[in-house]
Amino acid sequence: MTAPSAPVIDAEGVGKEFVLRRRTRGLRRAATRVPAVSEVSFTVRPGETVGYLGPNGAGKSTTLKMLVGILTPTAGRLRVAGLEPARQRTELAYRIGVVFGQRTTLWWDLPLRDSFALLRRMYRVPAAEHRARLEELVELLELAPFLATPVRQLSLGQRMRGDLTAALLHDPSLLVLDEPTIGLDVVSKAAVRDFLRRMNAERGTTILLTTHDLGDVERLCRRVMVIDHGRVAFDGDLAGLRALAPVPRTLVVDLAAPAPPIDVPGARVIRTDGPRQWLELAGNPAAVIARVSHDHEIADLTLREPDIEDVVTRLYRERPDPSAPAIAGDVRHNVE
Amino acid sequence: MGVYTSVFWHGLRRYATYRAATAAGILTNSVFGCVSAFVLIAVWEARPGLAGWDAADAVAFVFVAQALIGVVAPFGPSLEIGERIRTGDVAIDLIRPVALPAWWLAQDLGRAAFGAVFRGVPTFAVGALLFTLTLPDGPAQWLAFAAATLLAALVGFGLRYLYALSAFWVVDDRGVQAVAWLVGPFFSGMFLPLALFPEPLGAVLRALPWSAMVQVPAEVFLGDHTGAGLAAALGFQAAWAAALLLAGRALTATAVRRVVVQGG
Amino acid sequence: MAEAGAYLRLAAAWFRSAAQYPLSLALLTLSQVGAAMSSVLAIVFVFGHARVLSGFDLGDVLFLYALSGLAFGLADFAFGSVEQLGTHIRTGTLDTMLVRPVSVLVQIAVDRFSPRRLGKVVPAAITLCYALPRLDTDWTPARIAMVPATVLCGAAICTAIWILGASLQFYVTEAREAANSVTYGGSALTEYPLSIYGQDVMRVVTFVVPLAFVNWQPALFILDRPDPLGLPEWVRFAAPAVAVALLACAALVWRTGMRRYASTGS
Known part of the structure; x- marks a missing residue:
């Protein structure tokens, strides 16, 4: 058929x-x-x-x-x-x-x-x-x-x-x-x-x-x-x-001891908690990791991927006007 | 004591949320009450004075029995503890610093109290509206009936607690429950007053715990027992309540020991 | 009848599944037999005190009970689990049924099909065999033919009532118990001659919820008794028409309920 x-x-x-x-x-x-x-x-x-x-x-x-x-x-x-x-x-x-x-x-x-x-x-x-x-x-x-x-x-x-x-x-x-x-x-x-x-x-x-x-x-x-x-x-x-809707990845660094916020190119500290610091990555994670491990003594490293909610949330933050044209060539209306 | 009071209220409030089910329960109990009432009226027309009652007594018996369904739960619901034993959740209950059977009893009495007021009273009211029926003679008899109802609730709980505990020893307890919900209404006199059963079957059933759930409280309601007879009737209920609750407690201890030893 | 075929295929699969737990199956069947037997016993006990109730003796009443028990038992056997509709809506299993290529009514009706459902039918059938030779009636061919016809039409009427009651749950999911007062209540009501309930009740169960056609009206013909309501003779033969009309009504209400579910999803 x-x-x-x-x-x-x-x-x-x-x-x-x-x-x-x-x-x-x-x-x-x-x-x-x-x-x-x-x-x-x-x-x-x-x-x-x-x-x-x-x-x-x-x-x-x-x-x-x-x-x-x-x-x-x-x-x-x-x-x-x-x-x-x-x-x-x-x-x-x-x-x-x-x-x-x-x-x-x-x-x-x-x-x-x-x-x-x-x-x-x-x-x-x-x-x-x-x-x-x-x-x-x-x-x-x-x-x-x-x-x-x-x-x-x-x-x-x-x-x-x-x-x-x-x-x-x-x-x-x-x-x-x-x-x-x-x-x-x-x-x-x-x-x-x-x-x-x-x-x-x-x-x-x-x-x-x-x-x-x-x-x-x-x-x-x-x-x-x-x-x-x-x-x-x-x-x-x-x-x-x-x-x-780019959502940066986050690098979580556990330092051997508490330290002032890490300052490396391509990353920005968004949060610290004792020896643990959260870095928002702007560029290549490999370069940042190499640099951080060169500058500091590190106990552990984790790379966090943004989840889908973050991407979708970001998609809407980029286009706050609900009547703005949608990407699929479609027109959004306020449905409330 | 405080904890059991709050468990009691919790049990009561939980049933208070099932408004549609309560209304439907009243409807169902009333319909069955009417059917039984008509049958018994026909019987008493053919045999006036049977069992020392008149037709109004028989009709009152029928509606007291229907009103007690929400209290003694002869058709279920089964107590959750059976399911909790099977799933091993009972281990969580053991952590709490309370006596398990008392906890469940307090909760079920909450359910029974709700059933008495919001299901039993309206069901009986329907009966009183549609039929001529006997009411207790004065406050003393009402008070005796209230005591008998409370004891009936204890017996009802004691039996259902034992049914539920069977989940511990029987792999598939659906069969046990099915037989229990069949035997309860018939043996208690709810289906048909035990006075109409042929002897010696009637006498045997009167001695069993089920009769303490419906037959005895209904007789107290009708004023069949006075003085020492009344004390004996209430004593009979109390004795069965005590025996069942003690058996429940002993079996709980055994069951709990096994849960602890086997790790659930 | 693709639906009937699907019903049989699925019933066979459920049957095989249930047969894997013979002890549980036996106990459950026994409890159903017991429930039916307790009704028979109650009748026998009642007639231990009164020889005749509004002109009907023990044999007559057992006959009425057997017809009613067979009708309700067969309806329950084949379609009783439609009363679970509300549960299927609440738990979402109705959605699961909707994505399968078999009618939802068949799927719900056959759900957990087990021979234990016959537990109610067998005692009623035995009671019928016991009561028939004890009836004091002139067995013309028409009266003999009326017995199986009554069982068949009665089962159809009860099935329709069951489906109508279940359809209520499309609108009020907790309506199951209320519907039970008609289905199980109706089954209890028709165990005794309707004349004991008085004229008002008789009119209701003739014209509103036509339970009178399950056993009472046909039995008046078989037992050759006058109709206390004085209804014309032909009413005694109206059961097939009532069954067809009620089934059509049930099908319509069920379809309306299904359409409503498909437009609201609840």
């Missing part, structure tokens, strides 16, 4: 307005329209990996819910895998996999294996095909030891691997992930990212994910979209986002 080059997601002016009803006097009710997403337009082509970023309450999950057919948009045109999500929800379900990081799509009290068996029947995957795919996913995600464990007894990382398997058992062409690495430890995060990258590279699975973790974006997403106040405020690659 869809041509190979046709977009997997095609959003044109998609908006969602919630109607809040408040009881005013007695039984009379006043309705207020609250826009959650307004005129979001973008396309995602097959094989892309897109990070969908934005502060809390910016409209990320509302967009995601519209994409997978849980919520009906109030404006615009939306096509996912060539289908209209809210109206053709069931057909769409066969073609997409969905993972909610904050909650599992598996059955809490069932062993993983039983959850997978239920999903096979739901998606009507032929037994042989199911077995082969399950075997592959279980091996890639190292799930074999937990197949007999009820989901409630799994660690967060194990559960997430189970959820990923569940979302991919019917071989969807689009994978939608809402905060897939939230709360995971470093090892589990790396495993999830590696796995997603592999799925994208080897199977060509298109991936759209929301995250608060810059690491996810750096290791996974060639394309980044930032949404704020219900509008796409940036659409491009991570380097472009950083160039547009």
Whole structure:
């Protein structure tokens, strides 16, 4: 039905307005329209990996819910895998996999294996095909030891691997992930990212994910979209986002003994606490580190990356006027 | 003592937030009360004076029983302590300088107090509005009923505490709970007054702790017991309350020892 | 009927899962059997004191109970867990169901499907077998055919009531207990001849919540008794029409609720 080059997601002016009803006097009710997403337009082509970023309450999950057919948009045109999500929800379900990081799509009290068996029947995957795919996913995600464990007894990382398997058992062409690495430890995060990258590279699975973790974006997403106040405020690659809203990295230096603020070119002390000093880096960290370690006796060094919130916050501080043109060629309106 | 008072109020306030559930509870209890009342009225029409009651007594029994549901919780909710044992969270409770069973008792009495006032009284009021029913004779009888209700709450807690502790010895305690919620209403006389049960089944059930939850307080309400009889009825409830609470305390000690030894 | 197929496939998977804990399954089934038995026992105990209640003897009442128990039991067996809708909305599992290619109603209804749900049906079926030969009636072919037809229509009516009650939770998530007063309350009410509740209640359960068609009206035909409300003869055969109308109404209300959820997300 869809041509190979046709977009997997095609959003044109998609908006969602919630109607809040408040009881005013007695039984009379006043309705207020609250826009959650307004005129979001973008396309995602097959094989892309897109990070969908934005502060809390910016409209990320509302967009995601519209994409997978849980919520009906109030404006615009939306096509996912060539289908209209809210109206053709069931057909769409066969073609997409969905993972909610904050909650599992598996059955809490069932062993993983039983959850997978239920999903096979739901998606009507032929037994042989199911077995082969399950075997592959279980091996890639190292799930074999937990197949007999009820989901409630799994660690967060194990559960997430189970959820990923569940979302991919019917071989969807689009994978939608809402905060897939939230709360995971470093090892589990790396495993999830590696796995997603592999799925994208080897199977060509298109991936759209929301995250608060810059690491996810750096290791996974060639394309980044930032949404704020219900509008796409940036659409491009991570380097472009950083160039547009540069947030300096911070070098945390633990000196052998308390000392006056370190004075080196390319860095500025922003905070001190006994022997520990925080340096905001303007230039090349290697040069600064070399210089600092030459001048001082150092107990420890850490380089802190700015997180995504900082970048996004900076993006808005750079453009304080809410009606200023957005970077994606889009026009921002005050939605309050 | 202060800590248990505040736990009591905490338990009470917690249930006070479930307004919709309370309203729905009143509705459900009233509907079941009406159904039972009509059935018993038909029975007493066919057999006037059965069990020494008239129809108004039988209807009062039915609505007292429905009103007590919010107090003695024969259908649950189960106490959280079972879940806390299973998850090992009970170890956190052990750090607190309070006696565990007393803590849970204070909290559950808070729930019971809320249930009595905001669920029991309205349910009974619905019954009194729709049917002719017997009320206690004077303040002394009301006072006796209040005492019987308090003892019923203690017995109800004692039983549910033991059900919950079973989580410690039974891997999957859902079965235990299911059987408990079945046996409670039937054995307590809530479903059908024990007076209508054939003998010797009725006599056996009267001796078991469940009857102290509904049958005995309802009889006290109707004034079936006076003088020494009343003392005996309340004494029967008190004895079961004491026995169950002591058993609960002993089993808690055993359970706690195992948690401590096995590290949760 | 793709939905029925999905229901059966998923029920089979849940069944296999439940069967892995045989002891728990047995206890849970037993408690359901016990709950149904306690109703039967209560009836037997009551008739230990009164031989006849408003013109119906023990056999008649056990027959009424069996019809009601089968109808509610079968509805609960297949669709009882729709009452969990509010929980699914609160915990977000409804969203999970919405991204799967099976109707949400089927997914909720089949959720945690277990043979223990039959626990309520079996005692009712046994009671029916016990009561039928003890009924004092002239067994014409029409009366014989009416027995299975009543069970079928009764189950359909109860299913519709269950779904209607659950749909309330799209609007008030805590409405479950209130709906229970109609579903479980209705099941308790129809265990006895409706005539004992007086004319007002009988009118309500005939014209407002049509519980009278679950067992009472058809039973009046089978037992050949006059209708205390004096309703025309044909009302005794109206159960299929009532079932179809109520099911259509339930489907409509459910769909409206789902659409509302898709537009508000709550």
